[in-house]
Amino acid sequence: MITLYGIAASRTFRCLWMLEELSLEYRHEPIDYRDHAALDAPAYRQLNPNGRIPTLVDGELVLWESMAINLYLARRYGVDTGLWPDTVEDEGRAWQWSFWVMSEIEHSLLTVLMHQRLLPEEQRNPERAARHRGILRQPFAVLERALDERDWLAGTRFTVADLNVAAVLSWARPARLSLEDWPALDDWLDRCLDRPARKRAQRK
Numbered sequence: 001m002i003t004l005y006g007i008a009a010s011r012t013f014r015c016l017w018m019l020e021e022l023s024l025e026y027r028h029e030p031i032d033y034r035d036h037a038a039l040d041a042p043a044y045r046q047l048n049p050n051g052r053i054p055t056l057v058d059g060e061l062v063l064w065e066s067m068a069i070n071l072y073l074a075r076r077y078g079v080d081t082g083l084w085p086d087t088v089e090d091e092g093r094a095w096q097w098s099f100w101v102m103s104e105i106e107h108s109l110l111t112v113l114m115h116q117r118l119l120p121e122e123q124r125n126p127e128r129a130a131r132h133r134g135i136l137r138q139p140f141a142v143l144e145r146a147l148d149e150r151d152w153l154a155g156t157r158f159t160v161a162d163l164n165v166a167a168v169l170s171w172a173r174p175a176r177l178s179l180e181d182w183p184a185l186d187d188w189l190d191r192c193l194d195r196p197a198r199k200r201a202q203r204k
């Protein structure tokens with residue numbers, strides 16, 4: 001039995017999206033990241049010593065870190081459904097893009113989302129948002145060049161590489177961050193976010 005802990009309006013969304021793509025049966029425990037009593041409960045800390053979401057339990061295996069959870073799920077259950085790449089080279093690309101999006105994009109894009117949309121207006125810092133919009137231009141250009149040459153990031157179809165990167169990039173939409181300078185990226189993001197499994201995950 002698979003159990004996933006965490007609400008959809010958090011990084012848990014990435015793993016809900018993967019579970020939905022794989023059509024797996026799972027139990028969803030929607031722990032909120034603001035519910036510190038739940039995150040600090042000894043039974044939860046035993047699963048995730050960081051006291052964060054998401055956490056996946058699959059039989060004896062307990063995993064945390066959204067990208068690791070998705071790479072595991074795709075490798076274990078996504079070979080037949082096509083979520084796991086076909087070649088070792090494309091597996092390498094899936095690792096590459098998953099690490100890359102976390103190190104080059106996640107922090108700056110979350111900062112833009114917080115300071116452009118999510119924080120109460122009096123707590124927003126427009127200079128901070130602008131600085132991180134500037135930082136994002138370089139990795140966005142890298143992704144644009146990659147997607148100018150190919151439709152998908154690892155192989156010739158949607159895989160875990162696209163899901164992991166698009167799940168982070170999806171914050172650009174609620175942040176109302178224009179991607180018009182990167183048309184191939186913008187188009188690829190639309191194609192990823194248009195998938196029924198993504199929409200189901202968002203409603204969890």
Ligand SMILES: N[C@@H](CCC(=O)N[C@@H](CS)C(=O)NCC(=O)O)C(=O)O
Pocket residue numbers: 010011012033034039051052053054064065066067
């Ligand atoms: N790198 C981790 C980050 C996990 C994380 O920071 N989760 C947030 C919610 S999106 C959380 O649990 N925050 C609660 C807290 O920091 O107290 C991952 O990708 O899974």
